Amino acid sequence: MSAVVEVPSSLPASPSVLQRVAALDRGQRMRLGAGIALLVIAALAALFMGTKSDYKVLFTNLSDKDGGAVVAQLSQMNVPYKHADNGGAILIPADRVHDVRLRLASQGLPKGSVTGFELMESSKFGMTQFQERLNFQRGLEGELTRSIQALSSVQSARVHLALPNQNGFFREQQKPSASILLSFYPGQGLDRAQLAGIVHLVASSVPDLARSAVSVLDDTGKLLSSSPDGNNSAFDAQQLQYVQMLEQQYTRRILDILEPVMGRSNIKAQVTAEVDFTQSESTSEQHRPNLASDASAIRSQQVIENGGTTGTLQPSGVPGAVSNQPPAASSAPVNGASPQLAAVGQQAGSGGLGPNAKRELVTNYEVDKTVRVTRGGSGNVKRLSAAVVLNYQPATDDKGVVGNKALSPEQLEQMTALVRETIGFNKDRGDSVNLMNAPFQIDATAASDLPLWKQPETLELARNFAWPVGLSLFAALVVLGLVRPGLKAMSNPVPVPGANGQLDALESDQLDRPALEGPKDGEPTVEQMRLEDARALALANPIAVANIMKNWVNGDAA
DSSP, X not given: OEEEEEEESSOOOOOOHHHHHHTSOHHHHHHHHHHHHHHHHHXXXXXXXXXXXXXXXXXXXXXXXXXXXXXXXXXXXXXXXXXXXXXXXXXXXXXXXXXXXXXXXXXXXXXTSXXXXXXXXXXXXXXXXXXXXXXXXXXXXXXXXHHHHTSTTEEEEEEEEEOOOOOTTOSSOOXXXXXXXXXEOXXXXXXXXXXXXXXXXXXXXXXXXXXXXXXXXXXXXXXXXXXXXXXXXXXXXXXXXXXXXXXXXXXXXXXXXXXXXXXXXXXXXXXXXEEEOOOEEEEXXXXXXXXXXXXXXEEEEEEEEEOOOOSOOOOOSSSSTTTTSOOOOOEETTTEEOHHHHHHHHHHHTTOSOTTOEEEEEEEEOOOEEEEEEEEOSOEEXXXXXXXXXXXXXXXXXXXXXXXXXXXXXXXXXXXXXXXXXXXXXTTTTOEEEEEEOOOOOOSSOOOOOOGGGSHHHHXXXXXXXXXXXXXXXXXXXXXXXXXXXXXXXTSOOOOOOOSOEEEEEEEOOOOGXXXXXXXXXXXXXXXXXXXXXXXXXXXXXXXXHHHHHHHHHTOOO
């Protein structure tokens, strides 16, 4: 069945967006609206994530008072902030951390920070000498604390100075002393050189402060510096480092001498060294026997003379042969005859002094003494113990099968001799060398590296790109699943009623082809009649037909 309708002769206006939306069914409109809403939400989320600033730590471990003062100042400065670690840290946007720190430092915040000589700038009128000295000591302690905290491994430090009051009336002046408490970052510490540098820094900053009067402790209460008497009861890390270096040197010698013979992976060696770090000092004093009179040195000499009547000495005493003889010349019991006493005897014999004359001569000679001081050196090797394990060597049997073969006793003896010569084996010292030949166990399961998806770099990259990629995928799914079908449905032609000029056009109803009768002989079919009408319309009004074809090609409603 066909019908002829009248259509506008002029080109109809294109339907609007609202008309296209109204032409959709209810389900299509709901899907289109949901897609547009989800796209708007995704765009807002992307905008929010793009403009969201990264927060970094401004201060940590603040007291409640300092934290409240800092937060109040941040509110006045219109700086957004957040709390982390249960209020233990204050976070602000990363691009403003340094600027805010400088501005807060100019205002003296936080108060718990270390203060130095700026205490001297706030001197008040009427301050006593004791207060001035106390402020100077606090300022000096603060400056030293700042210098020590500049070390990368030091988390916090406290310096206590004991500065006695110097008085010129005291015969013995008291010397200053210092104590330092250090707190390190986890897994870090100070070596002996850095510790000595801290002690030297403090001793050089305080007048008349000796290095031995500086004590350094860690946060566990362990004494890191040596005691004032020079005896450090704690274990010396430098000595341990020396022992480890010595053992590594001997081990490296063994590997260097055996690896060319056995192979790099076929030898394992360990050396244990016992080192004596005790310091001994001995003093000996030696006295040599007296020398001859011509080789001896006189230290002092004393002569005592008592005058009397001059003349020849007369015999005195009990009459007899002995008393009638003049006194003989005296002689020293050890060093021989004294020439001075002999001269006196000669003078007395010749009548030089009177009978009551008295002369005494005392001579003191230098005594030979030798003092030797011997100091034993520290770090002497007391004993060496070397343990070496050699792997079996590859060998081929008579059947051509490759296997492992143990070393012969002669080869083991040669290897042992090489190890002994390498470490400087000393039997008297108690050194020992143990060499063993055994097959090495090869671990079949090699240590697997951390997978790529578990590596920190990959996780950080995934966190950074999670939001952009997720939003992009979500937007793509919304566009393809909801928006695109709605737009495609809106692009279908929508019939628009015309108002001007009438044209004859053919509009076919739904044909019930099975119910149609067959064409009669000599009569044209319905399709042929439509084709003839279209041809006639094209011949009568070609412009209208061209516009209709143009609208069909463009997809617009006819």
